[in-house]
Amino acid sequence: MRQAKSAYWQNIVDSAKDEQGNPRPFFSMAPMEAVTDTIFRRVVAKAGGPDVYYTEFTNAASMVHPEAKFSIQGRLAVAPGEQMPIAQIWGSKAEAIGGAAKLLPEMGYEAVDINMGCPDGTVIKNSSGSDLIRHPDTAVELIAAAKESGLPVSVKTRLGFNKVEEYHDWLETIFKQDVQVLTIHLRTRKEMSKVDAHFELIDDIIAMRDRISPNTLLQLNGDIKNYKQGMEIAAAHPGVDGIMIGRGVLEDPYAFNHEETEHTLAESIDLLKLQLDLFDEVTKTVTPKHFEALKRYFKIYLRGFAHASQLRQMLMETHATDEVRAILDEHVGDLVKNEDR
Numbered sequence: 037m038r039q040a041k042s043a044y045w046q047n048i049v050d051s052a053k054d055e056q057g058n059p060r061p062f063f064s065m066a067p068m069e070a071v072t073d074t075i076f077r078r079v080v081a082k083a084g085g086p087d088v089y090y091t092e093f094t095n096a097a098s099m100v101h102p103e104a105k106f107s108i109q110g111r112l113a114v115a116p117g118e119q120m121p122i123a124q125i126w127g128s129k130a131e132a133i134g135g136a137a138k139l140l141p142e143m144g145y146e147a148v149d150i151n152m153g154c155p156d157g158t159v160i161k162n163s164s165g166s167d168l169i170r171h172p173d174t175a176v177e178l179i180a181a182a183k184e185s186g187l188p189v190s191v192k193t194r195l196g197f198n199k200v201e202e203y204h205d206w207l208e209t210i211f212k213q214d215v216q217v218l219t220i221h222l223r224t225r226k227e228m229s230k231v232d233a234h235f236e237l238i239d240d241i242i243a244m245r246d247r248i249s250p251n252t253l254l255q256l257n258g259d260i261k262n263y264k265q266g267m268e269i270a271a272a273h274p275g276v277d278g279i280m281i282g283r284g285v286l287e288d289p290y291a292f293n294h295e296e297t298e299h300t301l302a303e304s305i306d307l308l309k310l311q312l313d314l315f316d317e318v319t320k321t322v323t324p325k326h327f328e329a330l331k332r333y334f335k336i337y338l339r340g341f342a343h344a345s346q347l348r349q350m351l352m353e354t355h356a357t358d359e360v361r362a363i364l365d366e367h368v369g370d371l372v373k374n375e376d377r
């Protein structure tokens with residue numbers, strides 16, 4: 037088995053076991069802006085979560101800016117008792133990335149991930165995210181600056197900016213930086229999420245890693261829907277250390293469950309109620325959250341049963357968590373009883 041470069045990551049590798057106690061790849065929930073905050077991370081944990089969590093990406097320049105730092109507080113908030121996620125930061129300046137990474141340990145963070153894959157126009161205009169693929173020298177400086185924090189540093193990126201072939205040079209550059217983990221979303225920036233992830237390149241990338249930096253953990257991302265599919269991919273490509281799942285969790289909150297079991301409507305409603313409660317808790321104690329943003333989740337929990345779409349439609353008309361609770365209390369009892377029959 038691969039020896040990770042730090043005790044932090046070695047612990048994650050060692051703890052990842054299948055039902056028979058055999059080593060398996062570690063699974064993580066992908067960092068997702070406006071999704072993977074402390075609220076949703078805790079809901080997914082309740083549903084049977086992954087081994088590793090990431091925060092939403094957080095602007096390093098705001099973290100070190102005296103006035104802006106409060107605006108990003110909610111992104112890095114972690115609840116007492118919650119499993120500590122990895123902080124994902126983004127930026128283009130070594131001072132900001134280095135300064136931000138140094139603030140993380142006092143917030144309880146034990147690892148930092150640098151975003152080098154975001155395709156968003158505003159982030160690219162700031163010479164950050166996937167734009168770093170076009171500026172590898174800056175990428176190298178950012179990694180070095182983050183390492184000064186003493187935290188284990190990982191990078192999440194794409195294959196290239198415009199062309200798939202760019203991965204030869206780009207990934208080689210990153211592997212040479214001795215990062216702990218390289219997470220690769222198997223697409224270019226140009227491809228966004230519109231074409232299938234390039235699974236055909238996995239073995240070549242494993243060979244590159246083995247040649248250049250054999251102790252860097254390799255985590256795959258893109259189009260992997262759940263634990264079962266992740267395990268199949270890892271089995272077909274020995275050398276894969278980690279599997280990262282993003283949108284799969286938005287389709288199925290139980291995506292990390294090892295067994296594909298049927299979940300009852302009552303269980304799903306309980307997850308939704310937990311999300312409502314945590315939404316209120318975070319709004320009161322950390323930062324106001326936007327109620328409208330909650331609506332994207334209704335379809336995750338309420339699907340696959342008779343009258344699901346009518347119930348969702350009613351919930352889409354709501355404006356506060358208590359209205360959602362009232363509708364659930366009024367209608368769900370009967371639906372759950374029907375399901376039991």
Ligand SMILES: Cc1cc2nc3c(=O)[nH]c(=O)nc-3n(C[C@H](O)[C@H](O)[C@H](O)COP(=O)(O)O)c2cc1C
Nearest residue numbers: 066067068069092093151221258259260281282283
């Ligand atoms: C709503 C949303 C927000 C995202 N925000 C981030 C982010 O903050 N940082 C990041 O590295 N990637 C972000 N991504 C990309 C995902 O982490 C992941 O790379 C991508 O969705 C592909 O994986 P998947 O097919 O499993 O979803 C985001 C994706 C989605 C759908």
